[in-house]
Amino acid sequence: MAKKITIDPITRIEGHLKIEVEIEGGKVKDAWSSGTMARGFEAMLIGKDPRDAPFVTSRFCGVCYSVHQITSVRALDVAFGAKVPWGGTLLRNLVMGAQYIYDHPLHFYQLSALDYIDIMAIAKYNGKDKDLLAVKDKIVGLVTAKDTYPLTPRYEPDAFSVNDPDTVIMAVKHYIDALKIHAKARNMGAIWGGRTPHYQNIVVGGVTSYPDINQVARFRTMLDEQARFVNEVYIPDVLLFGTGPLLPLAKAGIGGGHYNYLSYGALEKDPAGKNLVFPAGVITGLNLANIKVDHFDPDKITESVKYGWYKENKPVHPYNGEQVFDLDKKEAYSFVKAPRYDGKPMEVGPLARMLVAKNPTLLDLVGKGVKPGAVARHAARAIETKLVVDACYKWCDDLLDAMTKPGFKIHDTEHWDPPESGMGAGFYEAPRGALGHWIKIKNKKIENYQAVVPSTWNASPRCEKGVRGQYEEALIGAPVPDTENPINVVRIIRSFDPCLACAVHIIDPKTNEIRKFLIE
Amino acid sequence: MSKAAAPSAANSKGGDTISPQKIVILGVGNLLLSDEGIGVHVANELIKMNLPPEVTVVEGGTDGFGLLNIITEVNRLIVIDAVKGGGAPGSIYRFDINEVQSCPSGFKTSVHQIGILEVIDLSGLIGKTPRTTVIGVEPKSLEMGMELSHEIKAKIPKIIELIFEELKKYN
Numbered sequence: 001m002a003k004k005i006t007i008d009p010i011t012r013i014e015g016h017l018k019i020e021v022e023i024e025g026g027k028v029k030d031a032w033s034s035g036t037m038a039r040g041f042e043a044m045l046i047g048k049d050p051r052d053a054p055f056v057t058s059r060f061c062g063v064c065y066s067v068h069q070i071t072s073v074r075a076l077d078v079a080f081g082a083k084v085p086w087g088g089t090l091l092r093n094l095v096m097g098a099q100y101i102y103d104h105p106l107h108f109y110q111l112s113a114l115d116y117i118d119i120m121a122i123a124k125y126n127g128k129d130k131d132l133l134a135v136k137d138k139i140v141g142l143v144t145a146k147d148t149y150p151l152t153p154r155y156e157p158d159a160f161s162v163n164d165p166d167t168v169i170m171a172v173k174h175y176i177d178a179l180k181i182h183a184k185a186r187n188m189g190a191i192w193g194g195r196t197p198h199y200q201n202i203v204v205g206g207v208t209s210y211p212d213i214n215q216v217a218r219f220r221t222m223l224d225e226q227a228r229f230v231n232e233v234y235i236p237d238v239l240l241f242g243t244g245p246l247l248p249l250a251k252a253g254i255g256g257g258h259y260n261y262l263s264y265g266a267l268e269k270d271p272a273g274k275n276l277v278f279p280a281g282v283i284t285g286l287n288l289a290n291i292k293v294d295h296f297d298p299d300k301i302t303e304s305v306k307y308g309w310y311k312e313n314k315p316v317h318p319y320n321g322e323q324v325f326d327l328d329k330k331e332a333y334s335f336v337k338a339p340r341y342d343g344k345p346m347e348v349g350p351l352a353r354m355l356v357a358k359n360p361t362l363l364d365l366v367g368k369g370v371k372p373g374a375v376a377r378h379a380a381r382a383i384e385t386k387l388v389v390d391a392c393y394k395w396c397d398d399l400l401d402a403m404t405k406p407g408f409k410i411h412d413t414e415h416w417d418p419p420e421s422g423m424g425a426g427f428y429e430a431p432r433g434a435l436g437h438w439i440k441i442k443n444k445k446i447e448n449y450q451a452v453v454p455s456t457w458n459a460s461p462r463c464e465k466g467v468r469g470q471y472e473e474a475l476i477g478a479p480v481p482d483t484e485n486p487i488n489v490v491r492i493i494r495s496f497d498p499c500l501a502c503a504v505h506i507i508d509p510k511t512n513e514i515r516k517f518l519i520e
Numbered sequence: 521m522s523k524a525a526a527p528s529a530a531n532s533k534g535g536d537t538i539s540p541q542k543i544v545i546l547g548v549g550n551l552l553l554s555d556e557g558i559g560v561h562v563a564n565e566l567i568k569m570n571l572p573p574e575v576t577v578v579e580g581g582t583d584g585f586g587l588l589n590i591i592t593e594v595n596r597l598i599v600i601d602a603v604k605g606g607g608a609p610g611s612i613y614r615f616d617i618n619e620v621q622s623c624p625s626g627f628k629t630s631v632h633q634i635g636i637l638e639v640i641d642l643s644g645l646i647g648k649t650p651r652t653t654v655i656g657v658e659p660k661s662l663e664m665g666m667e668l669s670h671e672i673k674a675k676i677p678k679i680i681e682l683i684f685e686e687l688k689k690y691n
Contacts, residue, residue, distance in 0.1 A: 179642065182585065
């Protein structure tokens with residue numbers, strides 16, 4: 001007899017996500033992914049000056065602000081007919097590169113690692129390493145004081161959890177190191193962006209401020225420190241876990257899904273944009289023996305609202321998308337729409353990018369038995385962080401070279417004013433995956449605006465054909481021997497790095513006594 | 521923060537490093553959800569004012585982890601945010617963060633994300649946690665929109681007055 005369990009909300013992600021699974025014979029038989037928060041900020045943009053869009057869209061989310069900004073700007077570049085000079089592209093790439101460098105390690109250590117280790121094993125550490133003993137004291141102290149958030153609460157460790165005290169204590173030390181390095185990484189983007197969060201330098205046509213040599217030097221110094229962490233801590237940890245303690249989980253391939261992958265492509269390595277750090281492409285029904293990557297065609301994107309709380313409509317291209325809620329729709333179960341490519345659900349994000357790129361490091365891991373799934377997703381994320389770090393060094397060199405030559409430009413000033421009418425699509429690869437913004441301009445104002453975010457692809461509900469979204473499909477067959485402890489379900493979902501924030505950030509203290517602090 | 525470091529992640533008045541005494545007024549919230557953005561609106565008002573040199577204003581949007589670089593570098597933090605305290609819209613609360621419990625006890629059912637209070641908690645793992653006071657405002661509207669509702673907007677002078685009182689107390 002099947003048993004239905006609901007996890008609402010999934011914690012340690014950004015935003016509100018509800019997952020329902022039906023368990024039969026200790027395995028997930030069916031699954032439903034529901035975004036439980038209404039979005040639709042796009043409606044605010046209608047009638048505004050198109051140049052406001054990057055700044056408004058950067059407020060969609062406190063986590064993914066810069067990627068919305070740049071994707072919006074890229075849509076404007078197309079609609080305005082602006083040609084971004086190489087200097088502008090380099091500065092955009094550097095500011096965005098910083099985002100990858102602080103986002104990915106944070107996801108692995110702060111948001112995911114606790115799914116894979118039994119942190120309480122720390123108490124059994126008997127080694128002599130002073131740093132590690134300090135970590136042990138710190139954690140044991142917190143446990144004694146019953147103040148262990150955010151290390152707990154958690155689901156119970158299972159057969160796949162790492163409980164060797166030496167491995168666990170090292171992982172927790174790296175968790176703390178990752179926090180320190182994260183705090184530093186956040187300042188890198190501000191060198192170019194003027195501030196963080198919410199960069200100020202990226203505008204239609206390029207960027208707003210010329211670089212100087214000191215900025216490049218400062219960025220490089222900070223990059224050195226980040227590179228050391230990525231190369232000496234993050235990647236070795238992911239490889240150690242992926243090919244060691246987590247190999248059984250990786251070999252079981254839990255969290256696979258539809259095996260369809262999409263990358264819009266991003267981060268130019270040359271002025272013509274021929275070579276990208278993340279190439280664009282589509283894989284349908286992955287065959288690891290012979291990976292076939294098709295050309296990405298933007299016209300093949302549609303969004304279905306059959307199972308969304310939206311007014312019924314046939315699947316439409318995002319240019320024509322609308323946001324009319326229908327909360328009484330019987331079959332609806334999510335505020336997330338169902339984007340499809342050529343009618344098919346797609347996975348977007350690091351695993352999609354590294355498969356589309358046929359990245360040799362990832363394929364080597366696949367050769368060792370790491371099947372595309374939850375563990376491979378973490379590996380792909382680490383691998384591509386290094387690609388971005390390496391690219392940042394190259395962009396610094398290219399920038400120094402370009403800025404010392406006559407005629408150095410960072411902006412296409414000919415195309416600053418909005419056109420009378422026009423349309424444009426902006427495509428980008430956010431850390432979480434393919435991000436698209438579509439704009440229509442009429443009378444120099446925004447006539448329509450739509451964003452399709454990475455978590456919409458991954459967290460999508462069923463489409464009009466009843467085909468599951470990627471989270472839903474990835475959960476099918478996942479072992480859940482104990483329905484009270486669905487740890488594999490959260491492992492799979494968190495491996496995608498969900499971000500459905502795009503909304504409120506209110507302080508909601510868990511006490512009824514907040515009124516005693518009332519002063520007016 | 522060493523002199524060689526990047527500009528502080530601050531929408532700060534003028535300078536680009538946090539001053540030695542390190543008092544930060546951090547306005548947070550979502551600018552697109554009317555009163556949810558009260559902290560951002562207050563920060564933007566403060567930036568226009570003459571403030572003591574040791575004070576930096578940071579407009580943090582809805583960032584969480586991303587504010588670690590600020591939180592771990594300061595001695596005194598004053599957070600301005602919308603707070604659901606159950607009072608009438610426009611109610612103003614003032615509390616130190618050690619006076620409230622932000623961590624959920626019922627993990628599987630509680631609505632919880634990694635927010636500003638949790639990140640302040642986490643900062644303890646990598647250094648010292650600044651003495652933190654929250655000045656919170658009970659929102660009236662959380663509808664989409666970039667304007668505050670009238671009742672909440674009218675509270676801005678009072679909120680700023682309270683911030684100055686905090687600064688006086690600290691000195």
